[in-house]
Amino acid sequence: MIICSCAVIRQEELREVTRKLYRSNPGAPITPNRVYRALGKSPTCMDCAPLLTLRIYATAQEVIVAEGLLRGDAHPRRIK
Ligand code: FES
Numbered sequence: 001m002i003i004c005s006c007a008v009i010r011q012e013e014l015r016e017v018t019r020k021l022y023r024s025n026p027g028a029p030i031t032p033n034r035v036y037r038a039l040g041k042s043p044t045c046m047d048c049a050p051l052l053t054l055r056i057y058a059t060a061q062e063v064i065v066a067e068g069l070l071r072g073d074a075h076p077r078r079i080k
Helices: 011-024 032-039 049-071
Strands: 002-004
Touching (some): 011 049
16 A cells, blocks of 8 residues: 555555664654655655554554564553
8 A cells, every 4th residue: 555655655665664763763753754764755745644644653553562572571562
């Protein structure tokens, strides 16, 4: 699924970059700006902003829970 058609950001690409950003700095929020910068892309129209933001939060939640489970956390941290 393509999330941003201007910069051509796919769901799989978003998942990879979210994982990379989370591992590099677990305490920092994952924002659309950080995602674009990490991918080396830039937005044009920002029509995708609402969907991109929702997908970033959903993907970050998945990544954080998965990373917590892999670390052996009994109760993985969740985004509030
Ligand atoms: S659709 Fe994402 S910047 Fe245009």
